[in-house]
Amino acid sequence: MSAYLVEGGRPLDGSVRIHGAKNSVLPILAACLLVPGECVVRNCPDLSDVTASLDILRHLGCAVRREGDAVIVDASAPTGWDVPDDLMREMRSSVIFLGAVLGRMGQADLCAPGGCELGPRPIDLHLAAMRSLGAVIAEAGGGLHCTGGLRGADIVFSLPSVGATENAMLAAVAAEGDTTITNAAREPEIVDLQQFLCAMGADVHGAGSSVITIRGGKRLHGGAYAVMGDRIVAATYLAAAASAGGTVEVTGVDWRHLSTVTAVLAEAGCTLTSTPERILLRCQAPLRGVRPVRTAPYPGFPTDAQAPLMAALCKGTGCSVFVENIFESRYRHVDELCRMGAEIQVEGRVAVVYGVPRLHAAQVRSTDLRGGAALVVAALGAEGESIVTGIHHVERGYQDLPGDLRLLGASVRRT
Numbered sequence: 027m028s029a030y031l032v033e034g035g036r037p038l039d040g041s042v043r044i045h046g047a048k049n050s051v052l053p054i055l056a057a058c059l060l061v062p063g064e065c066v067v068r069n070c071p072d073l074s075d076v077t078a079s080l081d082i083l084r085h086l087g088c089a090v091r092r093e094g095d096a097v098i099v100d101a102s103a104p105t106g107w108d109v110p111d112d113l114m115r116e117m118r119s120s121v122i123f124l125g126a127v128l129g130r131m132g133q134a135d136l137c138a139p140g141g142c143e144l145g146p147r148p149i150d151l152h153l154a155a156m157r158s159l160g161a162v163i164a165e166a167g168g169g170l171h172c173t174g175g176l177r178g179a180d181i182v183f184s185l186p187s188v189g190a191t192e193n194a195m196l197a198a199v200a201a202e203g204d205t206t207i208t209n210a211a212r213e214p215e216i217v218d219l220q221q222f223l224c225a226m227g228a229d230v231h232g233a234g235s236s237v238i239t240i241r242g243g244k245r246l247h248g249g250a251y252a253v254m255g256d257r258i259v260a261a262t263y264l265a266a267a268a269s270a271g272g273t274v275e276v277t278g279v280d281w282r283h284l285s286t287v288t289a290v291l292a293e294a295g296c297t298l299t300s301t302p303e304r305i306l307l308r309c310q311a312p313l314r315g316v317r318p319v320r321t322a323p324y325p326g327f328p329t330d331a332q333a334p335l336m337a338a339l340c341k342g343t344g345c346s347v348f349v350e351n352i353f354e355s356r357y358r359h360v361d362e363l364c365r366m367g368a369e370i371q372v373e374g375r376v377a378v379v380y381g382v383p384r385l386h387a388a389q390v391r392s393t394d395l396r397g398g399a400a401l402v403v404a405a406l407g408a409e410g411e412s413i414v415t416g417i418h419h420v421e422r423g424y425q426d427l428p429g430d431l432r433l434l435g436a437s438v439r440r441t
């Protein structure tokens with residue numbers, strides 16, 4: 027059984043470049059299917075979710091190869107329109123292939139996606155968007171058979187779902203005519219997807235705002251694109267420095283994407299200096315409790331950073347309250363943090379963290395991606411050697427968590 031061995035209690039010191047964003051590269055890889063040519067996707071992280079996406083592309087008849095940090099996808103002649111169940115279940119983002127496959131092939135066969143268990147994660151908004159664009163979707167035995175000559179439409183989301191917005195964008199690029207997506211998600215990864223699509227010849231505007239417009243049916247062409255840095259990985263490393271103490275610099279991310287996270291860290295007593303592609307954090311004193319942290323769609327505090335920040339705030343003075351508004355069940359790391367001596371009470375969507383003077387090492391188990399990263403963050407601030415198991419969850423989103431943390435002076439080994 028693989029695990030991370032984390033020797034806590036030593037301050038961090040150093041600089042790390044943040045790899046490309048999982049939540050950008052996965053829809054971008056799906057988008058490659060729309061392009062009858064060669065797409066070079068640079069700054070592509072080496073993650074198990076990326077491997078799963080490349081497996082799906084290969085299954086659909088694309089040629090795929092990796093050259094350094096670039097992945098090259100040639101979707102000149104795709105042959106398939108089905109995504110096998112085992113690949114669908116590998117990750118949540120497999121569902122983004124719905125819009126791309128339907129758009130490119132005129133039909134799609136797939137089932138519900140996998141991904142982190144954070145409570146119910148329906149795909150009703152994805153399906154409604156496809157139906158708005160003219161798709162006919164038959165649901166039987168857990169599978170979805172989708173057909174349709176897509177045409178532009180007005181899509182209005184009841185909530186700003188990241189994945190449904192991306193799916194709608196991909197299908198609308200392939201559809202004939204104009205599409206307007208209202209109440210679109212505004213995450214930076216949506217902007218990255220728009221920029222990739224435009225670099226390949228698509229006509230998409232408005233990403234980053236609540237209304238996205240797409241002139242569909244344009245002939246796309248190959249090209250190259252570099253994926254943005256991963257703001258959640260950056261948030262995790264800043265939380266690690268807050269937990270262990272010390273001075274850490276993260277580069278390769280846009281500091282504006284992290285302002286809600288850095289504001290909480292500053293309130294807790296860290297000193298932060300941000301320039302466009304670099305954030306420096308210094309933490310010399312015990313952290314203080316902070317005002318309630320409420321997760322919200324971007325530009326609010328990201329749900330994906332909730333667990334790592336909570337882990338940092340376990341040790342310190344005062345009390346911090348978290349309110350998880352995006353997912354119903356995203357506190358599964360709490361029991362494991364308590365094994366390290368944290369004092370946290372959860373009631374429904376609210377978690378109250380009572381700062382304690384010290385954490386101690388423990389054997390703990392990751393139950394999801396960010397929850398697992400949070401355990402490493404807490405272990406860095408704990409006395410003694412912790413063992414973090416279930417690290418396959420973590421490796422879905424962090425290319426080399428132990429290696430990066432070692433660059434910052436931490437003692438973390440993978441067994």
Ligand SMILES: CC(=O)N[C@H]1[C@@H](OP(=O)(O)OP(=O)(O)OC[C@H]2O[C@@H](n3ccc(=O)[nH]c3=O)[C@H](O)[C@@H]2O)O[C@H](CO)[C@@H](O)[C@@H]1O
Nearest residue numbers: 049119146147148149150151152186187188189330352353
């Ligand atoms: C690969 C990727 O980009 N994953 C991110 C994406 O996930 P994902 O795209 O799955 O998240 P969504 O924005 O869709 O989900 C937000 C909320 O909408 C609900 N919902 C969503 C779709 C739907 O059809 N019906 C519905 O009710 C979900 O249950 C959840 O409560 O955004 C989340 C919220 O920022 C992040 O935590 C994930 O890291």
Ligand SMILES: C=C(OP(=O)(O)O)C(=O)O
Nearest residue numbers: 118119141142330395396
């Ligand atoms: C929940 C996450 O990912 P996914 O949507 O891919 O499960 C995440 O990145 O924290």
